[in-house]
Amino acid sequence: MKKFILTFSVGLIGFIAVAQVPKAIPQSQVEAHVRFLASDALKGRDTGSPELNIAAQYIASYFQGYGLQTLDSTDGYFQPVSLFKESTLSSATLTFQDEEFQLVEDMLVLSGDSLTEEVPVVFVNYGMPDDLEGKELEGKIAVALLGRPGDTNPQSAFFASAEKQKQITEMGGVALVELYRSAQIPWSLLVRYLNTEQMKVGNATSDEELPVVWLNDGQSTLKSLFEENSGEMASLSIGSKVRQPVDTKNVVGILEGTDPDLKDEHVVLSAHYDHVGINPQATGSEDSIYNGARDNALGTTALLSAAKYLSENPPRRSVLFLAFTAEEKGLLGSQYYVQNPLVPMEWVVFNLNTDGAGYNDTTKVTVIGLERTSAEEAIYLASLSASLDAIMDPVPEQNLYDRSDNVNFAKLGVPAVTFAPGATDFGPEIMKYYHQVTDEAESLSFNYVEKYCEAFTKAAENIANSESAPVWKEGDKYEEAGKQLYGR
Numbered sequence: 108m109k110k111f112i113l114t115f116s117v118g119l120i121g122f123i124a125v126a127q128v129p130k131a132i133p134q135s136q137v138e139a140h141v142r143f144l145a146s147d148a149l150k151g152r153d154t155g156s157p158e159l160n161i162a163a164q165y166i167a168s169y170f171q172g173y174g175l176q177t178l179d180s181t182d183g184y185f186q187p188v189s190l191f192k193e194s195t196l197s198s199a200t201l202t203f204q205d206e207e208f209q210l211v212e213d214m215l216v217l218s219g220d221s222l223t224e225e226v227p228v229v230f231v232n233y234g235m236p237d238d239l240e241g242k243e244l245e246g247k248i249a250v251a252l253l254g255r256p257g258d259t260n261p262q263s264a265f266f267a268s269a270e271k272q273k274q275i276t277e278m279g280g281v282a283l284v285e286l287y288r289s290a291q292i293p294w295s296l297l298v299r300y301l302n303t304e305q306m307k308v309g310n311a312t313s314d315e316e317l318p319v320v321w322l323n324d325g326q327s328t329l330k331s332l333f334e335e336n337s338g339e340m341a342s343l344s345i346g347s348k349v350r351q352p353v354d355t356k357n358v359v360g361i362l363e364g365t366d367p368d369l370k371d372e373h374v375v376l377s378a379h380y381d382h383v384g385i386n387p388q389a390t391g392s393e394d395s396i397y398n399g400a401r402d403n404a405l406g407t408t409a410l411l412s413a414a415k416y417l418s419e420n421p422p423r424r425s426v427l428f429l430a431f432t433a434e435e436k437g438l439l440g441s442q443y444y445v446q447n448p449l450v451p452m453e454w455v456v457f458n459l460n461t462d463g464a465g466y467n468d469t470t471k472v473t474v475i476g477l478e479r480t481s482a483e484e485a486i487y488l489a490s491l492s493a494s495l496d497a498i499m500d501p502v503p504e505q506n507l508y509d510r511s512d513n514v515n516f517a518k519l520g521v522p523a524v525t526f527a528p529g530a531t532d533f534g535p536e537i538m539k540y541y542h543q544v545t546d547e548a549e550s551l552s553f554n555y556v557e558k559y560c561e562a563f564t565k566a567a568e569n570i571a572n573s574e575s576a577p578v579w580k581e582g583d584k585y586e587e588a589g590k591q592l593y594g595r
């Protein structure tokens with residue numbers, strides 16, 4: 108693990124940040140928040156559960172108590188989030204040439220309407236815009252290779268799929284079939300992950316989209332089958348799914364900045380407050396509750412701590428506090444938020460998110476994306492003022508940056524990082540608690556939790572008071588999106 112190296116000189120401002128310990132949020136209060144949010148009574152804070160709504164009420168009551176304001180377009184401190192739950196498919200088959208592909212065994216349906224069609228297929232290579240140019244897809248099934256050329260990482264394949272789906276819909280296609288071949292995630296694991304009830308952003312009665320089917324090409328035979336027989340007829344039948352609306356919300360409050368020239372700039376502080384609920388397979392006296400103390404009662408507590416401290420010490424920029432629902436269902440609360448922002452996205456100069464799986468080093472905080480924005484120094488010094496060393500993501504191969512709510516802001520160009528408890532690897536000490544029933548308040552060091560909350564709070568304060576707003580480092584993947592968002 109490469110340690111973060113202090114590459115800047117600690118000047119006068121740095122000295123002040125280190126010397127001035129923030130007004131501490133009393134440990135007893137920090138502990139009370141974590142213990143309540145991670146209590147058995149909240150049954151693991153599953154999205155859609157009444158217990159998660161109790162957690163929302165709890166957060167809102169503290170936002171109110173700390174003097175945060177509500178926004179005009181919200182229901183008090185709540186932003187209702189429109190989500191629906193979708194059952195697994197009853198049936199699906201695809202027949203082509205002499206092959207018959209069956210649901211689960213050979214194929215998965217990622218999205219889309221039920222249908223029964225007998226139409227020609229067109230092989231479109233990767234289905235990139237270049238591949239699609241000039242193709243006649245009206246009333247046909249497009250068959251494509253997974254992902255993009257040279258990138259079959261399943262996570263990026265999802266994003267690529269959505270882009271192909273959009274373009275093929277515009278071209279009048281009836282379905283998109285992609286040939287799944289990935290060394291990273293075998294088919295059986297993909298099935299376990301995807302062939303379950305799913306939650307999605309949207310209205311349960313809204314129109315469906317173009318079906319997207321992934322076919323298991325583990326034997327590497329399907330490319331030639333479809334390429335050589337492009338233009339031949341296939342029959343595709345997709346059964347129905349049951350959709351139900353989910354009652355859930357983001358919790359949001361705002362603190363106005365004190366500087367007339369800077370208060371239109373907003374720093375978003377965020378933490379997801381949901382977790383994964385209970386284990387229905389637990390038997391007898393076995394613990395069934397995923398308390399989610401680390402993930403993310405701790406982060407929610409850091410958010411509450413920052414709300415308290417900053418409302419007593421208001422910074423120059425405005426601060427928007429967001430507690431997200433449905434992170435564990437696929438970052439859905441933050442997805443909904445950025446699609447339905449409460450202040451214009453171009454006014455949001457930074458997203459400081461807090462989330463984490465666990466920690467193995469109580470002298471550190473791990474900041475996912477630390478080195479990617481110019482807020483690096485402000486965060487490093489803030490951590491130091493809480494006697495913690497801020498380190499970079501020790502496991503970039505885990506794609507943690509893309510696995511928490513910060514990424515929904517980053518994709519739109521907002522410089523964003525995720526503050527996480529001190530982890531120097533993603534090893535046994537982390538896995539012992541990560542999405543396990545053992546992730547309980549009793550197993551935390553509250554001494555550390557208090558410091559963590561201080562570091563987060565101080566980082567927020569430094570960023571909200573800094574002379575200029577943070578920007579992406581040159582050459583970052585999201586730098587261009589940032590330039591477009593802010594028009595500079």
Ligand SMILES: [Zn+2]
Binds near residue numbers: 402434462463464
């Ligand atoms: Zn989390």
